[in-house]
Amino acid sequence: MSAPTLVSIRNVSKRYQRGKQSVEVLQNLDLDIGQGEFIALMGPSGSGKTTLLNLIGGLDHPSTGEIRVGSERIDSLSDGKLAKWRARHVGFVFQFYNLMPMLSAERNVELPLLLTSLSSAQRKRNVAAALTVVGLADRARHKPSELSGGQAQRVAIARALVADPTLLVCDEPTGDLDRHTADEILGLLQALNREHGKTIVMVTHDPKAAEYASRQLHMDKGALIDAGAINAA
Amino acid sequence: MFKQIGAVTSMNVRGIPQRLGASLVIVIGIAVTVGVMVSVLAMAVGFDKTINSTGHADRAIVLRGGSVSELGSTISRDNTLTIMDAAGVRHGDDGKPVASAEALLIVGLPKKGEQSQANVTLRGVGPASFALRPEIHITEGRMFQPAVHELIVGRSAQGQFAGLSIGSKIALRDSEWTVVGVFDSDGDSHESELLADVETVLSAFRRNLYQSVVVQLENPDAFNAFKDALTTNPTLSVDVKRETDYYKSQAQQLNKLLNFLAYFVGSIMAIGAVFGALNAMYSAVAARGLEIATLRAIGFSSFSVVFSVLIEALALALAGGAIGAVFAWLFFNGNTVSTLGGNFTQVVFHLTVSPTLLITGIVWACLIGVIGGLFPAIRAARLPVAAALRAG
Ligand SMILES: Nc1ncnc2c1ncn2[C@@H]1O[C@H](COP(=O)(O)OP(=O)(O)OP(=O)(O)O)[C@@H](O)[C@H]1O
Ligand SMILES: [Mg+2]
Numbered sequence: 001m002s003a004p005t006l007v008s009i010r011n012v013s014k015r016y017q018r019g020k021q022s023v024e025v026l027q028n029l030d031l032d033i034g035q036g037e038f039i040a041l042m043g044p045s046g047s048g049k050t051t052l053l054n055l056i057g058g059l060d061h062p063s064t065g066e067i068r069v070g071s072e073r074i075d076s077l078s079d080g081k082l083a084k085w086r087a088r089h090v091g092f093v094f095q096f097y098n099l100m101p102m103l104s105a106e107r108n109v110e111l112p113l114l115l116t117s118l119s120s121a122q123r124k125r126n127v128a129a130a131l132t133v134v135g136l137a138d139r140a141r142h143k144p145s146e147l148s149g150g151q152a153q154r155v156a157i158a159r160a161l162v163a164d165p166t167l168l169v170c171d172e173p174t175g176d177l178d179r180h181t182a183d184e185i186l187g188l189l190q191a192l193n194r195e196h197g198k199t200i201v202m203v204t205h206d207p208k209a210a211e212y213a214s215r216q217l218h219m220d221k222g223a224l225i226d227a228g229a230i231n232a233a
Numbered sequence: 234m235f236k237q238i239g240a241v242t243s244m245n246v247r248g249i250p251q252r253l254g255a256s257l258v259i260v261i262g263i264a265v266t267v268g269v270m271v272s273v274l275a276m277a278v279g280f281d282k283t284i285n286s287t288g289h290a291d292r293a294i295v296l297r298g299g300s301v302s303e304l305g306s307t308i309s310r311d312n313t314l315t316i317m318d319a320a321g322v323r324h325g326d327d328g329k330p331v332a333s334a335e336a337l338l339i340v341g342l343p344k345k346g347e348q349s350q351a352n353v354t355l356r357g358v359g360p361a362s363f364a365l366r367p368e369i370h371i372t373e374g375r376m377f378q379p380a381v382h383e384l385i386v387g388r389s390a391q392g393q394f395a396g397l398s399i400g401s402k403i404a405l406r407d408s409e410w411t412v413v414g415v416f417d418s419d420g421d422s423h424e425s426e427l428l429a430d431v432e433t434v435l436s437a438f439r440r441n442l443y444q445s446v447v448v449q450l451e452n453p454d455a456f457n458a459f460k461d462a463l464t465t466n467p468t469l470s471v472d473v474k475r476e477t478d479y480y481k482s483q484a485q486q487l488n489k490l491l492n493f494l495a496y497f498v499g500s501i502m503a504i505g506a507v508f509g510a511l512n513a514m515y516s517a518v519a520a521r522g523l524e525i526a527t528l529r530a531i532g533f534s535s536f537s538v539v540f541s542v543l544i545e546a547l548a549l550a551l552a553g554g555a556i557g558a559v560f561a562w563l564f565f566n567g568n569t570v571s572t573l574g575g576n577f578t579q580v581v582f583h584l585t586v587s588p589t590l591l592i593t594g595i596v597w598a599c600l601i602g603v604i605g606g607l608f609p610a611i612r613a614a615r616l617p618v619a620a621a622l623r624a625g
Contacts (some may be wrong), residue, residue: 008575027452050623059530061621080534087532098527114236115532232532 003034012065040210043219091160160162263553270499279443284484287421321459357431374414469490510605526621535614546606
């Protein structure tokens with residue numbers, strides 16, 4: 001892997017307090033993700049995939065350890081700073097799309113741009129461009145309830161892209177879609193990775209989905225297991 | 234920052250129709266609270282206005298020493314003459330003092346549309362009474378004549394009581410009196426009274442004591458001279474009050490009661506409305522938990538979330554407050570109400586929903602909205618993003 005490192009995780013642990021008990025969900029984890037990689041993160045339910053993804057995406061703080069994204073140490077940022085950092089650097093794609101039901105597709109896509117200093121005309125242009133990339137320019141005015149699952153996920157991907165983030169973070173993006181639609185979405189993610197150079201970290205249960213990625217990581221009980229071996233295979 | 238808040242707020246507001254039930258709880262709760270409070274306060278304002286417009290600073294009223302109101306006072310004929318001759322009293326072109334020795338009687342009359350009787354003041358007034366009170370105008374019929382059983386009725390009294398049209402005869406004590414005229418009096422409390430010649434009244438009711446003497450002062454500053462002249466006179470034992478002060482003190486008790494009632498009942502209802510709003514906003518925030526978490530994941534600040542929830546609560550409260558205030562105004566402004574006034578007789582007054590009252594009502598609504606929205610807003614903002622996304 002010759003690409004410069006984008007995400008570097010060093011000795012990261014994450015503990016949750018459950019009543020009086022402390023549960024260690026991630027244990028002394030180390031991971032490097034290169035610029036331009038498309039990572040598929042696999043593993044059984046409860047192995048800590050979402051927890052790790054949330055740490056990479058700056059949605060949560062690790063209990064101990066260091067997380068560096070680009071030049072920034074995000075493990076020590078305050079909540080407010082972390083929110084600003086996310087707005088600039090991360091696009092999120094969720095299993096259930098998480099679109100705002102009241103807003104049209106284009107308004108949904110515009111949301112991240114409201115956190116920038118772009119003018120309304122520039123925002124419109126970027127929204128249109130993002131919707132074109134995901135192939136939904138003709139559905140701009142539709143409400144989420146008027147879209148199919150695959151279309152809704154495309155809108156969500158457009159929303160994740162529109163502010164041109166460094167990193168796309170996707171938690172089971174095809175978990176709610178049929179095979180055919182899932183393949184379309186995965187093809188789209190792959191194109192974003194290959195043609196637009198987006199670094200993508202994707203959690204998935206689906207081995208077929210993982211094949212679209214450039215590297216597969218496997219987790220079990222809060223640890224990564226022989227990632228190198230699988231990558232080489 | 235404004236774009237963030239604007240976006241979140243407009244989204245929340247667009248969602249209101251979907252949470253119509255919960256939103257209506259807030260709006261209606263606050264509307265009722267504000268409506269009731271404004272209506273009761275309108276009574277206080279109306280009463281205050283009526284009482285305050287009765288009485289002039291350049292007139293004084295004299296009662297027996299220690300009397301709280303005219304009814305509890307008696308003044309002998311000799312003393313009325315001494316009082317009218319005192320320093321500070323204005324004299325008319327005819328050289329006579331502009332003053333009126335007055336007798337008050339309480340008579341029972343049937344209220345319009347009701348079987349029950351209510352007390353009305355029959356005020357016997359002296360010959361100079363209308364020079365003393367230029368605000369009294371005959372609007373219908375004519376002035377009463379002395380020595381015959383004739384009287385004129387105030388506009389408000391005529392509106393409230395049956396059998397007071399011109400030409401009607403009313404039986405008072407053992408004599409029959411004819412209504413010969415109707416008067417208005419700038420909306421003051423005399424409009425709730427019946428007026429007749431004092432000597433005729435005294436003889437008809439077989440009395441020889443007066444209740445009060447009202448005098449026109451040479452000017453408002455002459456009050457102290459007049460008061461000193463009476464209080465230093467050893468043959469008199471009287472209380473002297475500027476007419477404005479007298480009516481104000483008469484109204485104080487009731488005014489306090491009405492204000493207390495408005496704020497007491499209003500506060501209890503407001504507490505209820507706050508809990509209603511809290512409940513509705515908590516559920517509104519809970520229903521939007523995933524939306525809020527998603528926005529925060531995208532990078533929206535927790536402040537914009539707090540602020541937009543507050544604005545939503547405030548908007549609903551404002552709507553409720555406005556509806557309540559407008560209803561109070563539509564239904565009660567100008568409504569006529571009568572109540573026991575200072576002399577245990579009916580004072581008729583109009584509910585007055587003043588602009589100040591409308592603003593008071595809306596300010597209360599906003600307070601309820603802010604309190605009802607603040608805690609849910611803070612909870613929404615404090616929820617850890619990762620956990621909220623998981624819970625959604
Ligand atoms: N806020 C929390 N408090 C306590 N325990 C938590 C919390 N969040 C996650 N966990 C626990 O951490 C473990 C890992 O959860 P995580 O969601 O990362 O797993 P996952 O690999 O994404 O599973 P799945 O495939 O089912 O999504 C689970 O046992 C979960 O119950
Ligand atoms: Mg998960």
